[in-house]
Amino acid sequence: DSGVTQTPKHLITATGQRVTLRCSPRSGDLSVYWYQQSLDQGLQFLIQYYNGEERAKGNILERFSAQQFPDLHSELNLSSLELGDSALYFCASSVGGQGRTEAFFGQGTRLTVV
Amino acid sequence: GENVEQHPSTLSVQEGDSAVIKCTYSDSASNYFPWYKQELGKRPQLIIDIRSNVGEKKDQRIAVTLNKTAKHFSLHITETQPEDSAVYFCAAGDKLIFGTGTRLQVFP
Numbered sequence: 001d002s003g004v005t006q007t008p009k010h011l012i013t014a015t016g017q018r019v020t021l022r023c024s025p026r027s028g029d030l031s032v033y034w035y036q037q038s039l040d041q042g043l044q045f046l047i048q049y050y051n052g053e054e055r056a057k058g059n060i061l062e063r064f065s066a067q068q069f070p071d072l073h074s075e076l077n078l079s080s081l082e083l084g085d086s087a088l089y090f091c092a093s094s095v096g097g098q099g100r101t102e103a104f105f106g107q108g109t110r111l112t113v114v
Numbered sequence: 115g116e117n118v119e120q121h122p123s124t125l126s127v128q129e130g131d132s133a134v135i136k137c138t139y140s141d142s143a144s145n146y147f148p149w150y151k152q153e154l155g156k157r158p159q160l161i162i163d164i165r166s167n168v169g170e171k172k173d174q175r176i177a178v179t180l181n182k183t184a185k186h187f188s189l190h191i192t193e194t195q196p197e198d199s200a201v202y203f204c205a206a207g208d209k210l211i212f213g214t215g216t217r218l219q220v221f222p
Contacts (some may be wrong), residue, residue, distance in 0.1 A: 002157065002159075033209075033210055035212070041214075041215075042203065042212055042213065042214040042215045043158065043203060043212040043215075045209055045210065045211055045212070048209060048210075056208065056209040058209065058211075090157065090158070092158075092210070094210075098208045100145055100146040100165075100208075101146070102148065102160055102163065103148070103160070103210055104160075105150075105157040105158050105159070106157065107156075107157050108157060
């Protein structure tokens, strides 16, 4: 167990819908990263938050948004869902905010859009 | 933008042989280079990392080398075992950008 908790583990929803994925970082970690992993693909960086503030942005679609709350948990919101959004979404947390300390991954949320 | 290239995409070796995976990165400010192993259906897990102030680090059968001038780093696995079969990812940069992954298969 990495100490990073993601909920839900699985999510099935229809096209056009909106979902929220939740991530609780390890105790003491201030940074949260979100990644998308499509079938047999790599880890695509979406966005990073550090201590409540957006730190870095990747190729995140405008339909996607995220935030980190005062208690440091983070949520990734996906709206107007398309079939191609089906993927495994991982969050990772680390102590530092500049990609220089070990990042621990949650078990992921498998999103299926039908 | 920041980019991490990883080669090869697939690698098949016989048990006991060595395996080498190579990555290059674009962000010259990168100082931390982790390697993750992802088994099928599981989360990526850190197996080894290296910082820019050292050129090589070893942990039992796994070693990583870093050439900051050339902006590339490599993972070396010696005496491979079937349980080493997985997808391996390198990463670099402040955004923790990952390479495209290498699927390693170790045949008994």
